[in-house]
Each structure stands twice: as structure tokens, then as C-alpha cells.
Amino acid sequence: MMKLFFYEIRKLFKGKAPLIFLLVILSAALFFDLRQEWDRYYPYEAYAKLCNDVLSLPEEERENYLKENADKYNAFYSFELGMISSDDEKNAQYILQYENGAETIYTDSFFTEYSLFSDTYEQNTDTCHYSQHISDILAQAEKMSELSVFGGKNSFEQKNISDTAAAYKVLNGLTPRFADTAGLNFLLSFSADKLLILTAAVFGAFVMVMDERRTGSLRIENATKNGRTFLALSKTGAVFVWCAANSILLLAVKLIITAARYDISAIFLPIQSLSGFINCPYALSTAEYIVIASALGCIAAFVCAMLFAFVFTLKKYIIGGAAGVIFTVLQFAAYERLDGLSSLGVFKYFNISAALHFSETGMTFTTVNLFQEPVDTFTVSVTFLLIFALLFCAAFVFSFAGSYMDFQGISLNIRSSRIPSANLFYREVYRVFITKGGLAVLILLLCVTVYDVVNDDVHYEAVDGYYELYLNDIEQMTLSETADFIKEEEKHFSDLQNKMSELNESYQNGKITSGSYVTAATIIQSELAKRPALRLLSEQYRYISEEEPSANFVYYKKIDKYMNFDNSKDDIKSSLYTQLALVLVICTLFSGFSVEERRLISCTADGKGKLLIIRTYICILSAAAIFLCTALPEMVVLLSHNRSSDLSAALQSLTYFRGLNANISIGFYFVLMYLLRLASALFTALLIAFIGITVKEQKTVIVLCSVIILLPTASALLFGPEAFPLIYELERNALLRRFLI
Amino acid sequence: MNNLQLKNVSKHYRSKLALDNISCEFSVGIWGFLGPNGAGKSTLMNIIAGILKPDGESVVLYNETPVPQLGRSYRSVIGYMPQQQNVFRDFTGAQFLSYMAALKGIGSKAARVQISELLQRLELTDIAHRRISGYSGGMKQRILLAQALLGAPEILILDEPTAGVDPKQRVIIKNLIKEISEDKIILLSTHIVSDIEKLADRIVFLKDGRIVQQGAADELLAGTELESLYMRYFGDE
Numbered sequence: 001m002m003k004l005f006f007y008e009i010r011k012l013f014k015g016k017a018p019l020i021f022l023l024v025i026l027s028a029a030l031f032f033d034l035r036q037e038w039d040r041y042y043p044y045e046a047y048a049k050l051c052n053d054v055l056s057l058p059e060e061e062r063e064n065y066l067k068e069n070a071d072k073y074n075a076f077y078s079f080e081l082g083m084i085s086s087d088d089e090k091n092a093q094y095i096l097q098y099e100n101g102a103e104t105i106y107t108d109s110f111f112t113e114y115s116l117f118s119d120t121y122e123q124n125t126d127t128c129h130y131s132q133h134i135s136d137i138l139a140q141a142e143k144m145s146e147l148s149v150f151g152g153k154n155s156f157e158q159k160n161i162s163d164t165a166a167a168y169k170v171l172n173g174l175t176p177r178f179a180d181t182a183g184l185n186f187l188l189s190f191s192a193d194k195l196l197i198l199t200a201a202v203f204g205a206f207v208m209v210m211d212e213r214r215t216g217s218l219r220i221e222n223a224t225k226n227g228r229t230f231l232a233l234s235k236t237g238a239v240f241v242w243c244a245a246n247s248i249l250l251l252a253v254k255l256i257i258t259a260a261r262y263d264i265s266a267i268f269l270p271i272q273s274l275s276g277f278i279n280c281p282y283a284l285s286t287a288e289y290i291v292i293a294s295a296l297g298c299i300a301a302f303v304c305a306m307l308f309a310f311v312f313t314l315k316k317y318i319i320g321g322a323a324g325v326i327f328t329v330l331q332f333a334a335y336e337r338l339d340g341l342s343s344l345g346v347f348k349y350f351n352i353s354a355a356l357h358f359s360e361t362g363m364t365f366t367t368v369n370l371f372q373e374p375v376d377t378f379t380v381s382v383t384f385l386l387i388f389a390l391l392f393c394a395a396f397v398f399s400f401a402g403s404y405m406d407f408q409g410i411s412l413n414i415r416s417s418r419i420p421s422a423n424l425f426y427r428e429v430y431r432v433f434i435t436k437g438g439l440a441v442l443i444l445l446l447c448v449t450v451y452d453v454v455n456d457d458v459h460y461e462a463v464d465g466y467y468e469l470y471l472n473d474i475e476q477m478t479l480s481e482t483a484d485f486i487k488e489e490e491k492h493f494s495d496l497q498n499k500m501s502e503l504n505e506s507y508q509n510g511k512i513t514s515g516s517y518v519t520a521a522t523i524i525q526s527e528l529a530k531r532p533a534l535r536l537l538s539e540q541y542r543y544i545s546e547e548e549p550s551a552n553f554v555y556y557k558k559i560d561k562y563m564n565f566d567n568s569k570d571d572i573k574s575s576l577y578t579q580l581a582l583v584l585v586i587c588t589l590f591s592g593f594s595v596e597e598r599r600l601i602s603c604t605a606d607g608k609g610k611l612l613i614i615r616t617y618i619c620i621l622s623a624a625a626i627f628l629c630t631a632l633p634e635m636v637v638l639l640s641h642n643r644s645s646d647l648s649a650a651l652q653s654l655t656y657f658r659g660l661n662a663n664i665s666i667g668f669y670f671v672l673m674y675l676l677r678l679a680s681a682l683f684t685a686l687l688i689a690f691i692g693i694t695v696k697e698q699k700t701v702i703v704l705c706s707v708i709i710l711l712p713t714a715s716a717l718l719f720g721p722e723a724f725p726l727i728y729e730l731e732r733n734a735l736l737r738r739f740l741i
Numbered sequence: 742m743n744n745l746q747l748k749n750v751s752k753h754y755r756s757k758l759a760l761d762n763i764s765c766e767f768s769v770g771i772w773g774f775l776g777p778n779g780a781g782k783s784t785l786m787n788i789i790a791g792i793l794k795p796d797g798e799s800v801v802l803y804n805e806t807p808v809p810q811l812g813r814s815y816r817s818v819i820g821y822m823p824q825q826q827n828v829f830r831d832f833t834g835a836q837f838l839s840y841m842a843a844l845k846g847i848g849s850k851a852a853r854v855q856i857s858e859l860l861q862r863l864e865l866t867d868i869a870h871r872r873i874s875g876y877s878g879g880m881k882q883r884i885l886l887a888q889a890l891l892g893a894p895e896i897l898i899l900d901e902p903t904a905g906v907d908p909k910q911r912v913i914i915k916n917l918i919k920e921i922s923e924d925k926i927i928l929l930s931t932h933i934v935s936d937i938e939k940l941a942d943r944i945v946f947l948k949d950g951r952i953v954q955q956g957a958a959d960e961l962l963a964g965t966e967l968e969s970l971y972m973r974y975f976g977d978e
Contacts, residue, residue, distance in 0.1 A: 424844060431840065606846045
């Protein structure tokens with residue numbers, strides 16, 4: 001039996017298809033992990049630095065410092081926007097500070113600074129006052145249990161209150177600590193892994209049952225002494241090992257990516273130390289919590305795998321498969337849609353999805369009403385997993401041991417009965433794009449790019465908004481009219497500034513109350529908030545009138561984004577997509593042939609010279625198509641988001657290009673930029689082609705391409721300029737900028 | 742008249758000698774190659790097909806012209822059927838034949854006619870639009886033979902053409918080979934002695950990379966069976 005088990009494991013881990021699948025899963029996990037952005041307004045570095053700075057402070061001092069700064073920057077941000085804030089003494093002081101030149105500490109705007117301090121303050125408060133928080137919950141539970149509105153002693157509500165109190169009571173004495181936990185939150189927040197682990201599980205079941213059934217191997221196995229029940233049990237064990245291995249692999253990838261991007265040293269602190277986990281009812285460290293979440297995910301995937309393993313043994317496996325998919329989708333829908341407190345609440349947690357989402361469901365203590373008894377959701381999920389794991393395993397073993405699985409190949413007869421055209425170009429294109437899935441890669445690439453472009457937001461500061469308003473004001477004006485407009489506005493601001501000084505003086509001399517001061521100051525500030533935008537406009541006017549008459553007033557914010565002057569690294573991400581697609585498509589064009597296939601081809605008339613030329617053409621066309629898939633959605637958005645006058649303006653209109661001596665428009669710069677990207681795609685494609693022709697063995701080609709092409713770009717994306725400075729510069733179009741200036 | 746000549750053809754795989762100074766002249770007709778495993782049959786076939794490069798001093802001539810000089814025009818008269826069946830599993834039979842026709846430089850119209858005819862002759866029409874990965878061993882063998890016959894090659898190299906094929910299909914294949922052999926050089930390598938006995942006009946015995954005996958089938962088989970002859974040369978293997 002053990003021998004059989006090990007042979008089944010060997011089948012799963014040594015087969016070509018499972019290994020390729022593992023590689024795909026790994027790549028997908030890497031892709032999704034890299035794609036996941038830091039979801040706060042402020043950069044992680046700012047948060048890490050603040051945590052580092054305040055960690056050494058005593059608790060009380062830390063709390064005061066964070067609170068003080070959160071309030072201060074909130075006030076500064078309000079003044080900047082010209083919003084009226086509360087008219088107390090403190091706000092008056094903040095206005096004075098703002099007037100005397102307030103600056104940020106960790107970020108570059110008042111809003112992000114406020115968000116940073118506010119979030120960190122909340123996290124600090126949660127951890128420092130944890131015991132108080134637990135006492136509050138217990139006290140509230142006691143109070144609620146005394147209220148008659150929650151029914152009699154044996155009612156569900158009363159039991160629920162007492163269970164909740166009991167769950168939190170055991171946490172008394174737990175001491176969560178304040179630390180940099182952003183990485184750990186990142187580690188627990190992601191959901192694509194759930195889909196990947198389920199896919200891996202179904203694939204494992206497919207290889208173990210369906211593939212063997214299809215190829216006829218099962219017939220030989222079934223005819224042997226141990227080829228029924230023992231083999232079914234061995235396959236069950238092997239599928240579990242496969243699910244566990246995939247869970248570990250996905251967790252490892254996630255951990256590595258997280259450790260590379262964030263600080264995860266707080267992993268052994270209680271889970272309650274993480275933001276959002278203050279109400280978690282388990283006395284566990286974060287590491288233990290992650291392990292339990294992964295283990296539950298693994299078992300949920302195993303349940304799903306065994307469901308499909310059972311389905312694959314059925315005579316009508318297509319109908320069974322469809323039912324299996326519906327059953328799985330319904331479980332996800334139940335988790336997402338059902339209200340836990342409703343009469344069907346138990347089904348929200350009695351499913352695979354709840355087990356996979358333990359990192360979410362475990363954030364707080366929740367119960368469901370099961371025949372008037374409160375049962376906590378963790379118990380419901382684990383019970384579901386155990387019952388269904390046993391049920392599906394038994395169903396699979398009995399069905400496998402008792403059935404005759406003669407494979408009846410069912411295929412949809414959608415193929416043409418015509419003899420295909422014997423055009424070498426067409427046949428090669430068909431082989432790469434249809435048979436080998438190149439078209440699927442292109443479609444996927446296009447979808448990902450469109451999704452990225454559509455969901456890509458430009459972060460605007462107040463000054464950017466006001467500048468755009470000014471551009472609308474001066475749109476129809478001549479240069480001299482613009483000069484007059486700027487003068488008028490400057491005079492207006494100067495008057496306002498004088499008024500503000502007078503107001504400050506009156507307040508300091510005690511002539512007006514703090515309430516009147518704040519109200520008046522806020523009104524003035526709301527006007528003065530436009531001043532930085534006017535400075536930009538004025539500076540641009542000076543540059544146009546004195547230095548570069550061909551320059552114009554342009555709205556720079558969206559242009560900056562597409563010229564990659566922002567910090568989003570979107571361009572590197574886009575390059576990585578392009579390169580990944582190029583590797584997948586071009587590799588199949590030039591490599592992956594068996595020895596016999598190579599021999600057959602090489603002894604034909606056109607199997608050497610002409611074929612190479614045609615493949616090179618296809619390689620170039622594929623590179624162009626892949627480039628278009630990534631660039632076209634971007635170009636459409638670029639054209640629709642920017643005014644045509646901005647695109648036709650001279651490049652010198654942008655601050656970065658003021659030293660430029662050439663007569664180039666912004667639009668032409670974009671054309672150059674995209675041409676350069678096309679050239680780089682073509683060069684990469686030809687490099688992959690060269691590797692493919694030289695090495696021939698597809699796996700080796702993919703490994704070599706990954707090391708030479710993908711790894712440096714992925715490192716530049718992950719680690720910034722430190723990892724591969726040259727690649728980083730190249731990816732960000734620095735070459736074009738340097739060439740021009 | 743087509744004529745293929747080998748002069749002092751040798752082949753080393755690192756230090757191992759696979760072919761040892763073979764000289765032979767092939768004219769139109771069916772040439773049967775016999776020999777134990779490792780005798781050098783496949784190496785010889787691959788050299789004739791232009792897939793393997795022989796050692797330095799070796800010369801292969803087709804119609805008195807060295808094969809390397811002929812290049813593409815030599816490859817356009819070759820039809821090669823490999824022994825292994827692991828080819829283009831993701832293609833359907835028809836797609837595979839069209840692909841090979843394209844590689845052989847056959848025009849689309851002519852290719853369609855030839856493919857339809859070959860599919861019919863080899864009883865593959867019904868399964869032409871199924872993927873090769875789903876073919877049985879015999880079906881794969883027939884589709885490989887069909888691709889070798891595409892373009893009416895002058896030299897046909899067949900490595901184990903009837904292996905794994907059922908008796909009825911073997912008869913069809915053998916009849917087809919016999920039928921087309923009138924104006925072609927057909928080099929046939931097989932372990933099925935009876936196929937050689939029935940098909941070959943001339944028989945070549947290979948052992949340790951050398952030709953140990955060759956001659957017209959009628960002469961060699963006069964008064965004896967091929968199996969006994971085989972045992973005489975290779976019985977001690």
C-alpha cells in the first residue's frame with residue numbers, strides 16, 4: 001500500500017504536465033503577488049520609518065505624538081483645501097503654524113501625512129489598550145445579557161452573548177504589541193491564492209483519474225490485485241500531498257515576495273497586533289494564524305479535489321463535472337452573498353469558501369444559529385471540511401473500486417472536415433497561436449492590460465486640481481491676456497495675504513475670539529489654497545515669454561503618468577507582461593519539438609532555410625502583436641485623457657524638458673517612446689528566438705529566458721533601481737530622455 | 742535513372758563507431774535492411790535522409806552529385822518515415838499532413854489532392870480530423886507513412902513502417918509500397934523478416950556498422966528462407 005502511495009506521488013510530481021502546471025501556478029502566484037499594490041495613500045517606506053521612529057518612545061508618549069500629528073495634519077489638509085474646520089483654540093494654533101510654513105515629515109502632502117498618522121495612531125491605540133478593549137467587550141456582554149430585549153436565558157441571543165463573552169474572556173492577559181505590521185496585513189489580505197489552490201487541486205484529481213482513464217492506463221491498473229480499493233486510497237493520499245505541496249508553494253511565494261517588500265519581523269507577535277485584527281478571538285501568534293489559514297485552505301482544496309476525483313470516475317463525468325462546478329460556485333456565492341445572521345446564515349460558513357477565507361472570517365468572533373444554538377463559524381467551517389472530506393473520499397474510493405471506467409472520448413465536432421491549407425506561414429501561425437495556445441496568451445495579455453489601464457488612477461494633489469482650473473480659465477486667452485490674468489490673481493492673493501496677517505495680529509493681540517479667527521482664516525485660506533497653482537502658472541508664463549516661445553501651458557499630471565515620471569512603476573509592470581508573453585509565444589515557435597519532429601522537419605525541402613525565414617517573420621509579427629496588446633489600450637486612454645492641444649504642444653512645455661534644443665511635440669515624444677518600446681519588444685523576441693534555435697529543449701529555453709530576461713525586470717519591479725540599475729533605467733525610458741536632453 | 746551512392750561512409754558517436762566505411766550504390770527498387778539492434782541501420786537511414794552528418798571522408802552522391810551541394814533540391818526528393826511515433830500530437834491528422842506538405846513546398850491545391858488521396862489509400866479519412874494524440878499505434882504509423890509519401894519523393898526511407906499495424910493494414914501498406922516502387926529508391930528497415938522477404942528486391946545485412954552481405958533477394962533466398970539466413974549472420978548476437 002505504501003509503495004503504491006509513493007508511486008502515485010511520483011506520477012504527480014515527476015510527470016511533465018504536473019511539473020509544467022506547478023511552474024504555471026508559481027508564475028501565476030508571482031504575477032498576482034507582484035501585481036498587488038500597497039493599498040494605502042502613503043508609501044510603505046513612510047509607514048516603516050514612522051513605526052521605527054515611534055517604537056522607541058514610551059507607550060503614552062507615542063500615543064500622544066501620533067494623535068497630535070494626526071490632528072495637526074488633518075487641520076493642515078483642511079486649510080489647504082479651504083475647508084472650514086472646528087473653531088477651537090488648537091485649530092487657531094495650527095492655522096498660525098500653517099501660515100508660518102508647515103512641512104510634512106514622512107510624505108509629500110498633508111493628506112497622506114494625515115492618513116499615515118491617523119492609521120498608525122489607530123493601530124497603536126488598539127494594541128496599547130487591548131486589555132481595556134477586552135474588558136469593554138465583557139462589560140458590554142454583561143450589560144446586554146441583563147436586557148430583556150435579548151430574550152430568556154435559553155434563547156439563542158442570550159447564549160450567543162455568553163458564548164461571545166467566553167470567547168474573549170480567555171484573551172485576558174494577551175499582550176499585542178505595536179510594530180510595523182503592514183507586511184503581515186499584506187500577507188493575509190490576498191485572495192487570488194484561493195483560486196490558484198482550487199485550480200491546482202482539480203488539476204491533481206484530473207491527472208490522477210481522468211488522464212489515466214483517458215490514456216487507458218487505468219484499465220491496466222484496475223486489472224491488478226491492488227488496482228482497485230488500495231489504488232483508490234493511494235490516489236487519495238497522493239492528491240492530499242499534491243494539495244499540501246501546492247499550499248506550501250503558494251505560501252512560500254507569498255512569504256518571499258512579502259519579505260522582499262516589507263518588514264515581517266513581527267510575525268511572532270499575537271495576531272491582535274495587526275491592524276483590523278483587534279477582535280480576533282484566537283490566542284495565536286500571526287505565524288500560527290497564517291499556518292492555520294493555509295492548512296484550512298489546503299483541506300478545502302483537498303475536499304474540492306476529491307469531489308472532482310469522484311466525478312471523474314462517473315460514466316457521465318461531463319454532467320458530473322458541470323454539477324461539481326455549480327456546487328463549488330454556489331458555495332462561493334453563499335459565502336459572498338448570504339447574511340451570517342439570517343436563517344440561512346449557517347450556509348455562509350458551511351462551505352469551502354469560508355474555510356478558504358479563514359484569514360477574513362477569523363478577524364472577529366461570529367456565530368451562526370444552528371437549531372437555536374450558537375455555533376462559532378470556525379467550528380462550522382471545520383465540521384464542513386471534515387464531513388465533506390470523508391464523504392467525497394468515500395464516494396471516490398467506492399466508485400473507483402466498483403466501476404468500469406472505459407473511456408468514451410467525447411469531443412465537440414466543430415472542426416472543419418476540409419483539408420487545411422498547405423501554406424507554411426499559415427500552418428506555423430496556426431501551430432503557435434491555435435494549437436500551442438499563443439492566441440490565449442495574447443487575449444489574456446490584452447485583458448490584463450485593459451484591466452490595468454482602466455483601473456489605473458492618477459493621484460491628484462490639490463495644486464494639480466487648481467492648476468487644471470487655471471488652464472481652463474486661460475484656454476482662450478492670448479499670452480498678454482494670460483499675463484494680465486496672472487497679475488490680477490497675484491494681486492488678489494497679495495490682498496488676501498495682507499488680510500490674513502491682519503487677522504493673525506488681531507488674534508494674537510486678543511482682539512478677536514478663536515472662533516471668529518478660525519472662521520475668517522478658513523475662508524481666506526480656501527482662496528489662498530490656489531496660490532501654489534498660480535505660482536506654477538506664473539513660472540510657466542515666465543518660461544514661455546522669456547525663454548521658449550514655442551512652449552505652451554499644458555496639463556502635466558496625466559502626461560507625467562504616461563511618460564513614467566511618477567513613481568508607479570506601471571511601465572516596468574507592462575514590460576514584464578510583454579516579456580512574459582514574448583517568452584511564452586516565441587518559445588513555442590522555435591523550440592519544444594521532439595527529436596523525431598525535428599528530424600522530420602529537417603529532411604523536408606523547406607525545413608531549413610525557408611522555415612527559419614518564415615518563423616523569423618512570425619516572430620517579428622508576434623512581437624508587434626504583443627506590443628500592440630500592451631500599448632494600444634494605453635494609447636487609447638492617453639489620447640482620450642489628454643487634450644489635443646497638450647499633445648501638440650512643444651516638449652519644452654514640460655518642466656523636465658526645458659533644456660531640450662530640438663523642436664519636438666509631446667505627442668511626437670510619445671510616438672518615439674512607443675517606437676522604442678516596439679524596438680525593445682522586437683529585440684527581446686529575436687533574443688528568445690536565438691536562444692530557442694540554439695538550445696532547442698523548451699524547458700531549458702524557458703529557464704534561460706527567465707534568468708536573462710524576466711528576472712532582471714521582475715527584480716527592477718520588486719526592488720527598484722537597487723537590483724538592476726541599468727534595467728530599471730531602460731524600462732523607465734530614461735534612455736530616450738537622456739538621448740534627447 | 743535515379744541513383745544513390747555511398748562512398749566510405751563512416752559515423753562516430755564520440756568514440757563509438759556506428760558506421761564503418763560503408764560503400765554501396767542504391768538504384769530504383771526496394772532495398773531491405775536487416776540487422777540486430779545497434780547494427781547501424783537507423784544511423785545509415787538518417788545519413789541518407791540528410792538528418793545526420795557523416796564523418797569527414799564520407800561521400801553521399803545522388804545522381805553523381807554530392808548531396809551537400811544539392812541541398813534543398815535533394816531534400817525535395819526525400820520521403821522519410823521515422824521509427825518513433827512521438828510527432829505533433831496536438832495536430833489533427835489532416836493538419837499534420839498539411840503542415841508537412843507546406844514544409845515540402847507542395848502547393849496548396851496539389852497538397853489537398855494528395856492528402857485526400859493518401860488518407861483514402863491508407864484508410865485514414867474517418868480519423869483525419871482527430872488529434873494525433875488520440876490515435877492508436879497503427880493509425881500513427883499510417884499517418885507517418887502518408888506524410889513520407891507526400892510530394893511523390895524519389896527516395897523513400899521507411900523505418901519500421903509496419904510495426905504495430907494490424908494484418909489488414911499491413912497488407913494495404915505493403916501493396917502500396919510495392920506499387921510505388923517502380924520509379925523510386927525505397928530503403929526499408931524492419932525487424933519483420935517476412936516483410937523484407939515479400940517486398941525487397943535487394944537485401945542488405947548490417948552488423949556492427951558494416952555491410953556483411955548484400956545482394957538480390959532472389960539470389961540470396963534461393964533455396965533458403967530469410968529467417969535461416971538471418972540466423973546464420975546474427976544467430977550469435
